[in-house]
Amino acid sequence: MFRFLTAGESHGPALTTIIEGVPAGLGVTADPINLQLKRRQGGYGRGARQKIETDTVEFLSGVRFGRALGSPITMVVRNRDWANWTTKMSIEPLPEGEQETAAINVPRPGHADYAGMMKYDHDDLRNVLERSSARNTATVVAVGAVARLLLAEFGIEVASHVVNIGGIKVSGDNIDLRQVAALSEDSPVRVADKDAEQKIITAIDEAKYRGDTLGGVFEVVVLGLPVGLGSYVHWDERIDGKLAQALMSIQAIKGVEVGMGFGVADVPGSQVHDPFFYEGGSDAHYRRGSNNAGGTEGGMSNGEPLVIRAAMKPIPTLMKQLPSVNLQTKEGVPAFAERSDVCAVPAASVVGEAMVAIVLAQLMRQKFGGDSIGQMRASYESYRKTVADRTAQPVG
Numbered sequence: 001m002f003r004f005l006t007a008g009e010s011h012g013p014a015l016t017t018i019i020e021g022v023p024a025g026l027g028v029t030a031d032p033i034n035l036q037l038k039r040r041q042g043g044y045g046r047g048a049r050q051k052i053e054t055d056t057v058e059f060l061s062g063v064r065f066g067r068a069l070g071s072p073i074t075m076v077v078r079n080r081d082w083a084n085w086t087t088k089m090s091i092e093p094l095p096e097g098e099q100e101t102a103a104i105n106v107p108r109p110g111h112a113d114y115a116g117m118m119k120y121d122h123d124d125l126r127n128v129l130e131r132s133s134a135r136n137t138a139t140v141v142a143v144g145a146v147a148r149l150l151l152a153e154f155g156i157e158v159a160s161h162v163v164n165i166g167g168i169k170v171s172g173d174n175i176d177l178r179q180v181a182a183l184s185e186d187s188p189v190r191v192a193d194k195d196a197e198q199k200i201i202t203a204i205d206e207a208k209y210r211g212d213t214l215g216g217v218f219e220v221v222v223l224g225l226p227v228g229l230g231s232y233v234h235w236d237e238r239i240d241g242k243l244a245q246a247l248m249s250i251q252a253i254k255g256v257e258v259g260m261g262f263g264v265a266d267v268p269g270s271q272v273h274d275p276f277f278y279e280g281g282s283d284a285h286y287r288r289g290s291n292n293a294g295g296t297e298g299g300m301s302n303g304e305p306l307v308i309r310a311a312m313k314p315i316p317t318l319m320k321q322l323p324s325v326n327l328q329t330k331e332g333v334p335a336f337a338e339r340s341d342v343c344a345v346p347a348a349s350v351v352g353e354a355m356v357a358i359v360l361a362q363l364m365r366q367k368f369g370g371d372s373i374g375q376m377r378a379s380y381e382s383y384r385k386t387v388a389d390r391t392a393q394p395v396g
């Protein structure tokens with residue numbers, strides 16, 4: 001079982017995570033994790049906070065000489081901004097006379113503020129926003145980076161690119177998925193299409209000027225998945241359901257599509273379902289005529305590339321404040337606004353990769369088990385051989 005918990009407030013001292021179920025002997029070092037943390041901090045449209053933070057991970061347990069011990073791995077990402085928040089976010093009660101009086105009680109539409117204050121009986125929306133903030137996605141990406149190290153042992157690669165920001169659609173459907181993802185890596189908005197890149201940058205600048213924000217859609221692509229992860233036998237074992245839940249757990253994600261997604265509703269079955277072909281010879285394999293299913297059928301991976309998209313709503317903190325209500329006086333006033341991103345779709349696509357990697361690592365652990373990476377690999381190789389034997393051309 002690969003499972004994890006995260007903890008930490010956005011402006012508190014640090015973010016922490018504990019992961020359980022990383023097989024002993026897996027190579028785990030800070031560099032590949034820090035690389036993912038850096039990717040998450042990037043992207044055009046982010047706010048001033050990213051100039052303060054340089055996210056890096058510190059290990060507190062579970063790793064020795066660069067290899068997993070099989071015990072829980074604890075990782076910490078320190079918040080550099082904490083130095084500026086020691087009073088407002090004081091853990092100790094403040095001395096008499098220095099009590100924080102500036103409680104914020106004007107909820108921002110689109111945030112956790114209102115429901116969180118009602119649910120936890122808070123009078124200060126900071127008590128909600130500190131944990132509901134997407135700052136927590138730094139720990140998710142750190143966990144995802146460990147998941148990627150595991151997946152890489154089995155030749156599984158996870159990548160992403162942005163396909164739409166603020167309604168500006170990015171072309172690139174006809175290019176190889178690996179190439180699209182590689183080209184997007186160098187783009188400030190994570191797109192391979194240079195025309196769209198310029199239009200998107202202009203749209204983000206204009207939104208910022210108007211005090212507004214933008215959302216969009218990103219696509220995560222996974223290559224090298226074995227057939228048969230997940231299962232059709234129970235509702236909560238379906239790979240597509242697990243992936244959708246994982247992506248929807250990211251702050252501001254409002255929709256998820258697998259493969260052709262909502263497009264399946266518009267055309268007949270003959271234009272949706274991916275035909276089978278068989279190619280014999282020494283490298284015998286089943287080939288599909290298309291990949292509209294996006295790599296899953298019947299709640300299982302089908303051996304084709306996984307293609308999954310998520311839609312992000314526009315950032316809800318608007319500098320051109322939306323109408324709100326002071327929850328104490330009931331007066332109509334502008335919503336609370338503080339330093340914020342204008343668009344974080346490129347960053348969210350990196351978080352999306354992490355969530356997808358976590359689900360796939362969980363399913364790989366479930367199917368191939370083992371307490372060490374060697375045991376897990378042996379089980380995987382045996383399954384691979386079974387699939388290859390079932391695929392080989394019949395003799396005679």
Ligand SMILES: Cc1cc2nc3c(=O)[nH]c(=O)nc-3n(C[C@H](O)[C@H](O)[C@H](O)COP(=O)(O)O)c2cc1C
Pocket residue numbers: 047110111112132133134137250251252253315316317339340341342344347348351
């Ligand atoms: C990477 C990332 C960065 C974000 N940055 C901000 C931000 O700077 N300001 C903001 O108001 N919301 C930001 N959000 C979105 C909010 O956290 C999110 O809209 C809020 O938690 C409520 O969303 P929900 O209704 O989906 O939970 C960000 C989300 C992500 C994924």
Ligand SMILES: C=C(O[C@@H]1CC(C(=O)O)=C[C@@H](OP(=O)(O)O)[C@H]1O)C(=O)O
Pocket residue numbers: 010047048049050053132133134135137138251338339340341
């Ligand atoms: C800190 C991060 O994102 C934050 C997510 C966020 C929110 O409301 O979700 C609000 C902003 O927080 P702050 O007011 O401190 O700038 C973002 O910067 C991060 O991604 O590292």
